[in-house]
Amino acid sequence: MEDLKLELKNNIIELLNLEDVNVDEIKDDDSLFGDGLGLDSIDALELIVMLDKDYGIRLTDPKEGKKIFESIEIMAAYITEHRTK
Amino acid sequence: MGNYYINGISCISAQESSDNELGLQNFVALTENVVPLQKPDYKKYIKPTMIRRMSVGVKMGVVASSIALQEANVEMPEAIITGSGMGCLRDSEKFLKNIIDNEEQFLTPTAFIQSTHNTVGAQIALGLGCKAYNVTYVHDATSFETSLLDAMMMFEEGEQNVLVGGVDEIGPYTTDLHKLVGHVKEEETLKNSLLKSKTKGAIYSEGSQFFVLGDKKKDNCYAQLKDVVIYNKLEQNEVAQKLEVFLKDNNLTISDIDVVVLGLNGDVDYDSYYTTLQNTLLANTTQVYYKHFSGEYNTASAFGMWTACTLIKSQKVPKNIQLNEIESGSIKNVVLYNQYRGENHSFVLLKSC
Numbered sequence: 001m002e003d004l005k006l007e008l009k010n011n012i013i014e015l016l017n018l019e020d021v022n023v024d025e026i027k028d029d030d031s032l033f034g035d036g037l038g039l040d041s042i043d044a045l046e047l048i049v050m051l052d053k054d055y056g057i058r059l060t061d062p063k064e065g066k067k068i069f070e071s072i073e074i075m076a077a078y079i080t081e082h083r084t085k
Numbered sequence: 086m087g088n089y090y091i092n093g094i095s096c097i098s099a100q101e102s103s104d105n106e107l108g109l110q111n112f113v114a115l116t117e118n119v120v121p122l123q124k125p126d127y128k129k130y131i132k133p134t135m136i137r138r139m140s141v142g143v144k145m146g147v148v149a150s151s152i153a154l155q156e157a158n159v160e161m162p163e164a165i166i167t168g169s170g171m172g173c174l175r176d177s178e179k180f181l182k183n184i185i186d187n188e189e190q191f192l193t194p195t196a197f198i199q200s201t202h203n204t205v206g207a208q209i210a211l212g213l214g215c216k217a218y219n220v221t222y223v224h225d226a227t228s229f230e231t232s233l234l235d236a237m238m239m240f241e242e243g244e245q246n247v248l249v250g251g252v253d254e255i256g257p258y259t260t261d262l263h264k265l266v267g268h269v270k271e272e273e274t275l276k277n278s279l280l281k282s283k284t285k286g287a288i289y290s291e292g293s294q295f296f297v298l299g300d301k302k303k304d305n306c307y308a309q310l311k312d313v314v315i316y317n318k319l320e321q322n323e324v325a326q327k328l329e330v331f332l333k334d335n336n337l338t339i340s341d342i343d344v345v346v347l348g349l350n351g352d353v354d355y356d357s358y359y360t361t362l363q364n365t366l367l368a369n370t371t372q373v374y375y376k377h378f379s380g381e382y383n384t385a386s387a388f389g390m391w392t393a394c395t396l397i398k399s400q401k402v403p404k405n406i407q408l409n410e411i412e413s414g415s416i417k418n419v420v421l422y423n424q425y426r427g428e429n430h431s432f433v434l435l436k437s438c
Contacts, residue, residue: 017137019136042138046194049192053187053190053191
């Protein structure tokens with residue numbers, strides 16, 4: 001699980017071009033949207049594609065993303081439970 | 086025809102050119118065959134939340150427009166007109182590569198959103214909150230001049246301040262294709278100066294230059310834009326005659342021109358368009374060039390206009406751009422001539438203000 005969290009942090013930084021953010025600065029329970037990392041709806045779409053491409057998880061309802069992408073902790077737990085690759 | 090005063094200018098390029106006060110004094114001739122821009126301090130001009138999603142072309146366009154608007158003391162232009170030969174090339178390449186790599190699945194929105202030619206103009210407008218006329222012209226080496234023509238027409242509609250500029254960025258894959266077909270110089274040929282290389286192709290680079298045109302002269306005015314004309318195709322022996330007609334249309338002859346700014350790029354196959362003029366009609370005129378500093382890109386002629394503006398304002402011709410020994414007195418009328426690979430020719434006339 002710890003490896004997966006680190007992988008997610010690295011992927012998010014690279015995918016979303018968070019130039020000034022280091023892996024150490026993202027805490028597992030930090031909010032990814034709003035006051036935390038400040039991600040927005042376009043980022044959410046990027047994350048949905050990442051789930052599908054990297055972990056074989058296809059979200060049929062984009063609203064599900066709101067809960068899944070709440071923090072790295074929650075994302076990692078969801079991926080561990082639902083991943084198909 | 087009305088008066089169009091150039092009240093603000095800016096230049097982001099392969100040189101340290103973002104400070105207009107410094108002019109061309111610290112410029113260094115390019116010695117590689119593909120040269121990226123010198124990055125300005127983007128964070129000084131763009132919010133951190135916006136910057137991470139912007140491609141190089143968008144960033145330099147937004148910064149260049151900010152500098153020009155600031156210099157002209159204009160907060161909100163009545164039109165934003167952008168010229169770009171290739172648009173946001175890097176994101177276009179990225180998006181197309183994703184389509185191929187991922188077998189047309191898993192396509193993400195960011196590169197797609199930013200892959201269009203008009204992304205730069207749109208992002209400038211978003212940053213300013215400007216809902217005015219916003220058009221991007223895509224026409225190879227005359228993209229910028231086409232934008233100038235439209236800007237002039239906007240003044241006929243009664244607008245007071247128009248932001249007009251050019252932007253083009255290097256796309257690695259596209260540049261590789263240009264290398265394959267010989268449009269880019271072989272690196273080792275650049276040990277000599279650009280014009281002495283006597284080889285095919287040009288130095289490829291990128292940049293963005295913006296200008297604020299106003300219907301009234303401001304204290305900071307650089308020059309007046311008097312006229313622009315574009316020809317898609319010209320034979321070499323037609324250029325001098327077309328230039329004379331252009332000048333005549335503006336009640337001038339070649340003896341009235343103090344400086345001519347030429348788009349020589351060192352391509353042995355096409356520089357003869359310029360040298361023919363240099364040796365005949367322009368033989369007694371001060372001649373300057375700029376592509377040893379800017380490199381070649383579809384809107385490099387906007388770098389030429391930025392150069393012309395600095396010459397007129399400073400009333401000096403730096404030695405590092407002069408092609409002949411003829412000294413100009415006061416610099417009143419400046420004409421620019423550019424073409425790329427024998428096509429898309431343009432003449433631009435500037436006058437001191």
